[in-house]
Amino acid sequence: MHCSAATSQHPESSLTTILIINGEDHMTTKAVDVLLVGAGAMSTTLGMLLKQLDPSLKISMVERLDHVARESTDGWNNAGTGHAAYCELNYTPKTADGGVNTSKAFSINAAFEVSLQFWSYLVQQQALPQPEQFINPVPHMSFVWGEDNVQFLRTRYEALSSQPAFADMEYSEDPEVLREWIPLIMQNRKEGEKVAATRVRYGSDVNFGSLARNMVKYLEKQDGFELLLNRTVKDLDQQQDGSWSVELRNEQSGKCEEIDAKFVFLGAGGGALPLLQLSDIPEGKGYGGFPVSGQWLVCRKPEIVNKHLAKVYGTAPIGAPPMSVPHLDTRLLDGETALLFGPFAGFTTKFLKEGSVLDMPRSISLSNLKPMLSVGMKNMDLTRYLISEVRQSHADRVESLRSFFPDAKDEDWELSYAGQRVQIIKKDEHGSGKLEFGTEAITAGDGTLAALLGASPGASTAVPTMINIIEKCFPEQMASEAWQAKMKQMVPSYGHDMVQEPNVLLEVRKQNLDVLKLDS
Template structure:
């Protein structure tokens, strides 16, 4: 049994081992992992919307970049002396490789579905303009290419070569423009919506697992060694209570209000800064066919990391499109389908200080968001033409992206800081955990959920059953991948073959086996 003694329902309440709030990539990944580790576990996923992957995991609400540090320049900051810090890029790369191992394991089981429905090979490029940008990219290439994870990276300042790499972006440029690019052919585009849907379908086919939609969590209360979760059906109005030993709050922007509802001391002091997003989208296949890449550049001076511009190939339901952006905006909603009262209702005595400190220290961000909101379509197209000089207005339309709620947390010196990224907040007894923040969350979900398992289920994670299963699923974890070049290459190659990202050699019948 997952938790030893069976959890007994009280007052005719339903009882499960785990309740997961939100049917996005985070909850779906954690639920499937837990079922693999203990098939007897009883769990329920509850989702406010009428389907899974309706918010941040939806393919049109994110860029679909399999974030691996290959092209994202904000993961490799430059020091004052020009040296490049590659630690974050290396770590994110290893985390994405861990995600690929999990997806490969599920594909090898033979019942999960085709990897082609959610992951596609798309080269990752970095593109810079001006002498300062070129010097930075050259130093970045020199630093990264010495590491085994980036050994296949190519660098060029040759415009003929760049025309081969990104033919859509080169015509119409000034002959004397100073530009450079790097390319990694082994990048990916990931449809996190399709992946989430497959995970949920796989989960729902197993005994002791249920996914329910149109379910709103209205209360969280400590109950013995676990939690009582109050849930209301948004269609019928029927209310019910579920007793659970563990609760995961994986509701994207909606996780912060739920964390506050729980009242755990570890959640006090956290605030949220919601940022909306928009893309320019092109479905004209005559244009789309000329760009087979995700091309990232540098954010404008003084702009936040969320503003890094990129022109991306997207593959959704087998059809290719192009996205350019993101263009930021501001709203008080925490979810795309949320309420304008989300931000004001999240203010508490414990977080108003950090929130005011962040407001004081981030006036540049405020001005940036105001300027983004006020942009006209022509101004957005001008930004696109920095990448694609010959862009035509009739080929592009505005696409509303998902909400991102950046983390505000206490800081001893500043009072509060705005944090870009993700953070796992868990109760001291491991009975409840929430995932806050944004990018690169989806790409590194598996590593985040493995961290959650180690923090919230320490005894089970050390057991022979769970340890053996984890070793079967994950031949190599992050730290080893960062340091062992030969193992990295073997594991990555094996994952790429399973996920059909490279031509596949002849194989015996598929089976779930560890690496040879």
Template sequence: MADSSITIAKDYDLICVGAGIMSATLAVMAKLFDPNMKILILERLDDVALESSAAWNNAGTGHSALCELNYCPQENGKVSIEKAKDICNQFEVSKQFWSYLVSQGLIEKPEDFIQNVPHHSWVYGEDNVDYLKQRYEAMKTHFMFDTIEYTDRLEKMKEWFPLIANGRSSEEKIAASRIERGTEVNYGNLTRQLFSILETEFNTKVQTHHEVLDIDPDDGVEWSVIAKDLETNQKKYYDAQHVFIGAGGGSLLLLQKVEIDEKEGYGGFPVSGEWLVCNNEEVINQHYAKVYSKAGPDDPPMSTPHLDTRFINGKRELLFGPFAGFSPKFLKEGSMFDLFKSIKLDNISPMLGAFWHNLPLTKYLIEQLAMSHEDRMDDLRKFYKDAKSEDWEIKVAGQRVQIIKKNEFESGELQFGTEVVSSKDGSITCLLGASPGASTATHVMLNVLDKAFPEILNSEKGKQLRKEIVPTWNVEVTEELFREQLKISEEKLKL
């Protein structure tokens, strides 16, 4: 074994920690704007896209607010679609980026990672039916959602998703909406394609088996990234002008080692996921849809049940879930001590406050952990009445670390979105959180580029290239612009 004291020093413009969809998007985008930028990607595991970006470890939905009801909250009896518009445009920005890569010949077969699968919302119960009708009325007046359809007719639902509609009575209080242009995305395949572009077109290869141990300031200008080569046991030191921490659930533990004030008060709560996966081809072939419903009144947004068509490893699949589990690990391949190592003096109060104010979440997790296979099947049968237990098996998904942060009262809030934590000068950025995550990677990473390399992104050349790559990012989106870019994306991505 080599001497572990051996060090190697190299200078980079950007170091990305973690080889998932976020780092892949950031690195490709950075190279498009500046092909001469020196970039290093460090990954602890033996390949890319093995954690949150892996197909089995996420929902695979192109999150665009077409079917996810939590993006349209109801307040004082009125449904708001403001968040839905933001999420929708952010996903369209991702599609524009991928379309640009297709147009440049950098991606040859977009069908390997993206498919057209209609998005539906489906609810039962009088109050939920009233809500869905209000949501439909609000959405159909806006150009981003004006192709939405709504029905409370059982026969129409049998056309849309027969597995759910068959065997039901026309007397049941149920309703559904549908937007045809929904997508299913294999983010694992996409991530691998992006890293292939980096290697073949820009001579930038991922350094696997490299675990980042620490990130220290270097002369107040650069950062020194200390990594361990897990194959040789060598410690290596890399200097970088900018560092991006995109290590999924592991990002928080690394952020806590960075000497910036902005990290103060952040904590994390790990939640694992599980899916029921169908093993009966006849059943799988009867459903071609993503169907989202409403979470229970005391359940977190991440618990929103959905029955989804997926394409994984070249095979059509059918999944139902998610079901929550608990592990103190922050990554699927993490340590059982991750949660305990994350507790610091500056985040004890926020974490205790978040726990106290989220007792229903604790109750929900305990109930989920106690579920048997038949309990899960009973939940599925609320969707698909004739589901047979022998046709479904459980599959463990990835780990997610929900953000805990201080609020204005110095207590703690549990958040279910994503957040970029950045130093004042933008020289180091860290992505925390989960959903909608991968779907909005392009939007999020453009914001990171804007913080880290404003001189590149906002130069005259950068502005022009930005218009070509992501026409609706950071501009007022008109109906004409939206429709024009939607048509281009659908053609380029073969949707």
């Protein structure tokens, strides 16, 4: 143990036992069924799913900050794009024969529809507030210029729109049509410039911070749920019976607390990797993390903001990571409408926005040293790109914005800092390393612990990702008629492959658009 025992800061909780020895308070182990580490989109989603499946479960959620969803989940710390692959060109890479690979786009599109189904269910059950408090309709668009890029977008459109999932996608190279879609972007562009765009009108802007906070608000009203803020996980030890003894430090009192959990989920964003390493499970060996910071240019001037209603994605600069694909977005956050452009990447050794510069050095171990060194040597383009991004001035960033918005003025935009993204580094088949830009769930062989690493599409696919964890870690319960029936009630497409069964996807999409008021 790393700190002395102390009394609970929540004596009212039915989950806590106090033992009096020689006139002093000592905490015995607090026993719960599920411990959720981190109070962001992933943990709150898993908590909601499990409480719906079995209301009797005793669940504790611990968060090192003093508020829920203040790191990457917070509205201003991400782009709020409900990642459905409508506009993100990096989800449809070029192939050697000049075509595009659409497999990732279709899988992400189907995954987002799963999230929408669960949110729709929660709205109908009044477990979430009215949709406009956390999700709003904002068209999703791709916009390119130059002959090669226009050809690529045309090919992408033809490949996607030929399938039912993307049949509503619109395409145009006509400047007059584009002026109707995106007047701000088309204003004063070069005469005769070759441009093209695609549009899906029922794209969305998601306030993931509001979504997570409303989920926790609901959970706190349920018996057997406890939220513990200002708690830092200091150690995890697995006991002989398979349960986990988790040591916490109360950052307000400085005292130590313990929780004994049958199942632990590490959903702490960039902070999940060090916790996974603390667990010492074999499945977590060899993983490393490459942190990338993000910045946005933000405009709040109504005369500019009111001329743009879309999330418009372009093509990534050479050497840029997929998360740095430039986009000009409408954001609707807590009653405020603003425009956001970026992200501008930078290098940091912090794993969290409010983390420590020692996060990355402390994460290096014998098991991941070789993969991390290998990735560093293989990704010099990325390194040079990050250095160039760090050296940019405000004028340089606004100049990049002018590719999208030619009339942009330096004084109309201010710099805002986004949340940290920790890209996954993992061993490849040769024992070397490779850099991953998606999300990955790691589960212990005995199903008692799971962790989520990585970044985009992240929170957009939280529901299918958490369902996958439940299937792996609660296999007996998931096999029961009760859990199967409840899962199908929450997610009507459960048990179907919506990529292979587009009729199912279209049916649930119609319901989602109606309940969440996205097709307006």
